[in-house]
Amino acid sequence: MSGAAATAGVLVPARRHASLHRQRAWALWGSYAALGVFVIMFLVPPFYMVMTSLKSPAEISGQAGNPWFVHHPTLQNFIDLFMMRDFRGFFLNSAMITTVTVSVSMVISVLAAFGLARMGFKGSQTLATGVFLTYLIPNSLLFIPLFQIIGALGLINNVRALALIYPTLAVPFCTWIMMGISARSPASWMKRH
Amino acid sequence: MSINKVTRRKALKLGVAASVLPLVHIRTAGAAGQVSIALWDHWVGQGNDVMKKQIAAFAEKNKVEVKADLIPSASGQILMVENAEAQAKAGHDIYALSVWEAHNHVDDLEPVDDVVGRLIAKYGKTNDAVEYLCKVKGHWLAVPSSSGTQTKGPEGRISILRDAAGLDVVKMFPGSGTTCPGLDAWTWDAHLKAAEACAKVGKNFGIGLGTTSDSVDFAGSLFAAYGAELVNAKGDITVRSDAVREVLEYAQRLVKLLPKDAVSYDDASNNRALISGQSALIFNPPSPWAVALKDAPAVAADTWHFPAPAGPKGRFLPYLPYMWGIWKFAKNKTAAKELLEYLMQRENVEARENATIGFDIPPFVSMLDFKIWETAEPPKGTLWNYPNHPWHKQVAHIAAMPAPPEIAVQIYNQGTMPTMFAKLLSGQSVNDVMAWAENELESFKRA
Amino acid sequence: MADGSSMAISFAPPRRIVRHGSMHRLMRHRSTVALLMCSPLFLLIAGLVVYPAIYAIYLSMLNKNMTEFVGLHNFAFLLKRDTFRLVIFQSCLFAVSAVVLKAFIGFVLAHLMHNIPSGRQRIWRGLLLVPWVIPLALSTLCWWWLFDPSYSAFNYALNVFGFPSVAWLGEAWPARLCMIAVNVWFGTPFFMIMYLAALKSVPEQLYEAAAIDGAGAIQKMLFVTLPMMRNIISITVLFSLIVTFANFDIVRILTNGGPESKTHVFATYAFQVGIQSGNIPLGASVSLFMFPLLAVFAFFVLRNVNRRTKEIAA
Numbered sequence: 001m002s003g004a005a006a007t008a009g010v011l012v013p014a015r016r017h018a019s020l021h022r023q024r025a026w027a028l029w030g031s032y033a034a035l036g037v038f039v040i041m042f043l044v045p046p047f048y049m050v051m052t053s054l055k056s057p058a059e060i061s062g063q064a065g066n067p068w069f070v071h072h073p074t075l076q077n078f079i080d081l082f083m084m085r086d087f088r089g090f091f092l093n094s095a096m097i098t099t100v101t102v103s104v105s106m107v108i109s110v111l112a113a114f115g116l117a118r119m120g121f122k123g124s125q126t127l128a129t130g131v132f133l134t135y136l137i138p139n140s141l142l143f144i145p146l147f148q149i150i151g152a153l154g155l156i157n158n159v160r161a162l163a164l165i166y167p168t169l170a171v172p173f174c175t176w177i178m179m180g181i182s183a184r185s186p187a188s189w190m191k192r193h
Numbered sequence: 194m195s196i197n198k199v200t201r202r203k204a205l206k207l208g209v210a211a212s213v214l215p216l217v218h219i220r221t222a223g224a225a226g227q228v229s230i231a232l233w234d235h236w237v238g239q240g241n242d243v244m245k246k247q248i249a250a251f252a253e254k255n256k257v258e259v260k261a262d263l264i265p266s267a268s269g270q271i272l273m274v275e276n277a278e279a280q281a282k283a284g285h286d287i288y289a290l291s292v293w294e295a296h297n298h299v300d301d302l303e304p305v306d307d308v309v310g311r312l313i314a315k316y317g318k319t320n321d322a323v324e325y326l327c328k329v330k331g332h333w334l335a336v337p338s339s340s341g342t343q344t345k346g347p348e349g350r351i352s353i354l355r356d357a358a359g360l361d362v363v364k365m366f367p368g369s370g371t372t373c374p375g376l377d378a379w380t381w382d383a384h385l386k387a388a389e390a391c392a393k394v395g396k397n398f399g400i401g402l403g404t405t406s407d408s409v410d411f412a413g414s415l416f417a418a419y420g421a422e423l424v425n426a427k428g429d430i431t432v433r434s435d436a437v438r439e440v441l442e443y444a445q446r447l448v449k450l451l452p453k454d455a456v457s458y459d460d461a462s463n464n465r466a467l468i469s470g471q472s473a474l475i476f477n478p479p480s481p482w483a484v485a486l487k488d489a490p491a492v493a494a495d496t497w498h499f500p501a502p503a504g505p506k507g508r509f510l511p512y513l514p515y516m517w518g519i520w521k522f523a524k525n526k527t528a529a530k531e532l533l534e535y536l537m538q539r540e541n542v543e544a545r546e547n548a549t550i551g552f553d554i555p556p557f558v559s560m561l562d563f564k565i566w567e568t569a570e571p572p573k574g575t576l577w578n579y580p581n582h583p584w585h586k587q588v589a590h591i592a593a594m595p596a597p598p599e600i601a602v603q604i605y606n607q608g609t610m611p612t613m614f615a616k617l618l619s620g621q622s623v624n625d626v627m628a629w630a631e632n633e634l635e636s637f638k639r640a
Numbered sequence: 641m642a643d644g645s646s647m648a649i650s651f652a653p654p655r656r657i658v659r660h661g662s663m664h665r666l667m668r669h670r671s672t673v674a675l676l677m678c679s680p681l682f683l684l685i686a687g688l689v690v691y692p693a694i695y696a697i698y699l700s701m702l703n704k705n706m707t708e709f710v711g712l713h714n715f716a717f718l719l720k721r722d723t724f725r726l727v728i729f730q731s732c733l734f735a736v737s738a739v740v741l742k743a744f745i746g747f748v749l750a751h752l753m754h755n756i757p758s759g760r761q762r763i764w765r766g767l768l769l770v771p772w773v774i775p776l777a778l779s780t781l782c783w784w785w786l787f788d789p790s791y792s793a794f795n796y797a798l799n800v801f802g803f804p805s806v807a808w809l810g811e812a813w814p815a816r817l818c819m820i821a822v823n824v825w826f827g828t829p830f831f832m833i834m835y836l837a838a839l840k841s842v843p844e845q846l847y848e849a850a851a852i853d854g855a856g857a858i859q860k861m862l863f864v865t866l867p868m869m870r871n872i873i874s875i876t877v878l879f880s881l882i883v884t885f886a887n888f889d890i891v892r893i894l895t896n897g898g899p900e901s902k903t904h905v906f907a908t909y910a911f912q913v914g915i916q917s918g919n920i921p922l923g924a925s926v927s928l929f930m931f932p933l934l935a936v937f938a939f940f941v942l943r944n945v946n947r948r949t950k951e952i953a954a
Contacts, residue, residue: 031755032756046774049774057488058488061468063470067791125946132942138885142696143273144277144920147277156284176875298918453807456900457808457899466790469791606917607901615899619899
């Protein structure tokens with residue numbers, strides 16, 4: 001390094017710093033603006049959903065006036081929904097299935113991911129690829145054989161069947177994500193065991 | 194069918210809810226056996242309630258344990274479960290089958306000649322469409338049901354048809370009695386004229402050119418009225434016939450009068466077109482009227498149901514039946530047959546009929562005199578001409594009949610007929626459309 | 641999902657720290673433990689995916705009544721049909737353009753998000769994730785209302801500004817674009833979140849080093865960001881491509897394949913011929929049509945990912 005370069009190194013950053021600062025501010029506000037535009041675009045359908053949920057059936061079937069706003073807002077739809085005896089059952093079912101699916105998928109994929117990524121054994125790489133490839137068979141095609149299996153297990157028309165099906169569909173992808181995480185977890189963790 | 198779509202969307206709205214089957218489990222003291230039945234989840238909730246009560250009574254009387262599941266036709270669920278059960282050779286004993294499904298599962302269904310034979314002996318003949326769809330090679334493979342069975346005649350706005358098209362449908366097809374003074378004048382030509390007049394005042398006929406069943410059933414009725422068959426009963430492709438050309442020439446004029454969005458119509462679009470007051474006439478069962486009673490009372494009070502228009506070869510009413518089949522793998526066929534026979538007894542059919550506000554059409558001609566169609570209102574008598582009464586001189590028809598069912602089912606489900614109309618609308622010539630259809634049909638034959 | 645990019649490094653080969661004596665036994669022991677840990681996954685996959693998959697492939701090789709084995713006849717038959725060729729074109733158009741757009745917009749969004757201070761990211765991320773959180777069938781239903789030709793909310797807005805109405809779902813090209821738009825709307829948040837995680841894991845030193853070398857923004861992007869994100873991009877694109885090719889809900893709800901079958905994709909067409917028209921083997925063939933192509937594509941993508949992983953690890 002020559003002295004000249006060193007002097008330049010001291011002088012230039014001062015000027016550059018100011019412009020960089022301005023540039024950063026612009027970039028920041030530009031990012032906010034662009035994100036704002038995307039958020040508005042992304043939220044149009046949910047907004048419309050909320051609006052529609054506040055309309056009465058008569059207002060919807062009337063097909064008149066500005067569809068983007070509610071002219072006679074009503075909470076009747078929500079009241080009806082919560083008063084529906086079945087709905088509570090559906091809601092509980094959903095909550096239960098979700099809980100089971102998440103916990104089962106987590107346990108299976110964390111275990112497998114750790115095994116595949118950190119304690120690699122012969123062929124673990126091929127197996128990991130194979131796990132991913134299960135997605136190549138469209139779900140829609142799995143339902144007939146799945147029905148057979150569920151039938152053989154005596155779980156037809158049983159909510160519990162879903163607790164078996166949903167994790168199956170979720171686990172391969174979870175495993176892949178978890179493999180990344182466990183590969184990066186501190187190696188010292190291993191040594192303690 | 195309007196209802197399928199409406200409930201499909203409703204069910205989708207409930208999201209996961211749709212995937213959980215409502216369950217009715219009737220256990221009686223000292224039950225000797227067990228039988229399970231998959232029922233069509235009726236869009237009129239009371240219909241399900243009455244059905245449940247009847248099944249409970251049956252279970253009590255016969256000391257059988259009956260497990261009944263309601264399966265929505267929403268998003269094709271009833272079809273999917275059915276196919277899965279047929280493949281897995283496991284599931285319910287009795288399954289509610291729609292239109293083509295007896296033919297789709299010839300090898301999986303137990304013949305029910307005895308049950309249907311006794312019912313026919315008691316209640317007389319069914320209509321031809323029922324026979325075509327339920328009877329395979331001389332054997333009844335399913336018991337025709339009323340639950341979900343519907344016809345799709347015209348459903349029109351009294352005032353608009355009168356003021357714009359000069360058709361007084363209430364006078365032509367009165368809401369009681371056994372004569373229809375306006376029947377002879379109600380032809381496909383009259384239909385075209387009315388469509389034109391209504392289109393002029395901005396109330397287009399809400400006829401779809403999509404591929405869902407409402408569009409297909411309408412096209413089927415029009416084809417049949419001109420004696421036009423795409424494939425004849427022997428299985429020969431008969432697209433290039435004068436009759437088909439005549440239909441296409443008619444359609445060429447009609448499609449221009451339909452709503453701009455006709456090609457993207459599904460089975461809910463026509464309902465909404467009527468309920469919103471934008472349309473003068475649709476072809477549908479009375480479900481939009483029933484919905485309008487609550488959401489748009491003025492429209493409901495101005496709606497009238499009447500027979501299909503006639504063509505040179507007769508008057509053909511679109512008919513969409515449901516039936517109950519017993520799987521070959523069923524564990525308790527005796528109880529299944531008893532249950533079906535019981536459910537189709539006149540008093541039971543009528544009780545369900547009253548609960549479903551006359552939506553269901555019984556398969557037996559002798560049951561078409563139920564009071565509900567006379568009393569339903571407003572306007573009084575609007576449903577009187579909804580069922581296919583003998584004096585309407587209509588043939589109950591399913592599109593693509595009388596083609597061999599394995600070909601007909603494809604013509605029906607892939608919407609070949611309305612697609613031909615849609616192609617006319619997009620500017621293709623009659624000859625182009627015929628050539629396209631011929632090519633499609635050849636592949637249906639080979640598939 | 642703190643660090644999606646780490647998937648890139650997931651294939652680090654087993655690190656053999658000690659290679660002699662009693663440690664050998666430990667190694668073997670470790671493999672056994674690893675195998676045991678993976679066994680629930682393998683059981684699940686074998687029972688509920690591999691067996692059904694083989695069954696499905698077998699199904700696609702039967703005749704209509706499922707009484708006879710016909711080999712690849714169903715596929716040959718399909719290829720001859722004009723309608724099916726249209727379905728191939730539409731499926732490819734749908735899947736490829738949707739995935740490219742999702743990846744691109746997701747990439748841009750991730751960068752925008754990365755630009756703003758981390759404290760503020762949470763709320764923006766939450767808002768942008770909304771489309772991904774609503775069940776697809778439900779939100780598509782809402783889109784259908786928006787597009788609905790007779791009372792379209794979009795058309796209402798267009799009319800207010802003096803533009804004529806558009807038959808969104810009534811003509812082939814608008815309908816195809818609508819399908820793609822809905823898929824992009826639904827899938828972009830997933831890409832954004834994956835790419836954002838990847839961006840965060842790019843070591844700041846690399847950028848500093850690049851800056852010292854005089855790299856501008858574009859060069860940083862080309863020579864630092866992109867290479868560091870290559871694996872995550874490959875994986876997400878592959879995954880999304882597979883899933884998008886199998887998409888059913890959007891087309892089924894928006895157009896059901898119409899007008900004139902010009903919006904059918906594999907899944908909806910398979911449903912029509914398989915379930916509705918009672919030809920299950922043919923429907924299975926339609927569903928499996930892309931299988932060989934996607935399998936080959938997936939094989940190469942995953943091989944490259946593995947190779948790069950090894951390079952990084954080496």
